[in-house]
Amino acid sequence: MSTSKNWPRLESEILACMPTAPGDPVASGQIIAAVRARFPLNPPSRHTIQRALENLEIEALVGKRGTSRDRVWWRTGKQAPSxxxxxxxxxLAIALLTLRRHAPNHLPGHVIQGLEAYFAGAERVLSESPTDPSLGDARAWANKTVRVHAGYPLVSPPIHGDILNAIRKALYTSRVLDVAYQNSRLDTDAPDSYQVVPLGLVERGPVLYLVASRQRRDGTFKIYQLRLDRFASAACTETPGVPDPNFDLNAYVRDDQSFSFLPEGQIQLELRVREEDGYRHLFREQWLATDQVIIDEPGGFRLKATVTLSIALRNLLMERSARVEVLSPATLRDEIAEGLRQAIGRYEANAVDGA
Incomplete structure (x- = not known):
């Protein structure tokens, strides 16, 4: 389905030539004559107008009955897009389709729904002329950008569409959200039910989180980080929410590093990094902190930085342990060493059992 490039407003002109009342019929010949009269210098052909009418029928903006010259058309009452x-x-078409591809979880549900006509229009524009070089470049853009997550590409856990829509609605309108949530504990299968006020959505790798709050009796607020795939149900209520007035999502994520999980405050970290395979190590170019200092030494370098101690930092150091040695603080060095000893013990035990 495409709008004629020579008459870009053709469908709008057709609708303007039809009775405004839904169901009020008008003959094909009358429509064609009226539309052609609107373009006295370069009128569209009968076939072009008929094709545009069929496009409007596909969009459910008009209906028809009859055949050939006896055919009549009428408006359906559906609102025509701008x-x-x-x-x-x-x-704008390129930007719209890029938005739909890369950020569908970062817009309210009703906004996405309201943009559907724009998405369809963007696809229509890009599909107009297979031989137009400018359109060819625009169509190719969709396959020239992609987003990948750091680390091994885990499969995103499924999220029920109704749950996502309820959460986005409550977040947008600042309403109380009724939730039934299954946490990660192994000792229970029963979801907990409670009410929260949504504060923000955070996409971390393949997982989407809701940050929410609940006011305690003493007036303070408890903050929740809830994985959307663990929701058993979610319902947006009509009750206005009372969000934490001091909450800042950007500060919560970036400054407090709450999505590094269980942050314990800042430490002065010192590492020895080995570059024995002839390649620059990742930490030379992707810094752990803005105050990072690198001191070159034979076979690699030492690294000093002020970082937040967290589960994410521990996982990173374990993941890189074949080339990265923790020098200080001593407690973290001992913790990483103990984790490696446990891993070695399991591998050695399995090797013995297999023998």
Whole structure:
């Protein structure tokens, strides 16, 4: 389905030539004559107008009955999209389709729904002329950018669409959310039910989280980090929520590093990094902190930085332990060493059992 490039407003002109009352019929010949009269210098052909009418029928904006010259058409009453939605400029079309591809979880559900006509218009613009080189470049753009997560590509856990929509609605309208949530503990299968006020959505790797709060009796707020795939149910209520007035999502994620999991405050970290395979180590180019200092030494370098001690930091150091040695603080060095000893013990035990 495409709008004619020579008459970009053709569908809008057709609708303007039809009775405004839904169901009020008008003959094909009358529509064609009226539309052609609107373009006295370069009128579209009968076939072009008929094709545009069929496009409008596909969009459920008009209905028809009869055949050939006896055919009549009428408006259905469905709201026609704006001209900008029907035919966005090329640059906007590229931006719209990139938005739909890369950020579907970062917009309220009703906004996504409201943009559907714009998405359809963007696809229509990009599909108009297979031989137009500018459109060819625009169509190719979709396959020239991609987002990948750091580390091994884990499969995103499924999220029920109704749950996601309820959460986005409550977040957008600042309403209380009724939740039934299954935590990660192994000793229970029963979800907990309670109410929270959504504060923000955070996409971390393949997992989508809801940050929410609940006010305690003393007036303070408890903050929750809830994985959307662990929701058994979610319902947006009509009750206005009372969010934590001091909460800042950016500070919570970036400054407090709450999504590093169980942050314990800052430490002065010193590492010895080995570069024995002839390649620069990741930590030379992707720093652990803005105050990172590298001191070159034979076979690699020592690294000093102020970092937040957390589960994410421990996992990173364990993951890189073949090339990265913790020098200080001593407690973290001992903790990493003990984790490696446990891992070695399991591998050696399995090797003995297999023998």
């Amino acid at each position: 001209e900008l939605a029907r035919r966005p400029p090329l640059e």
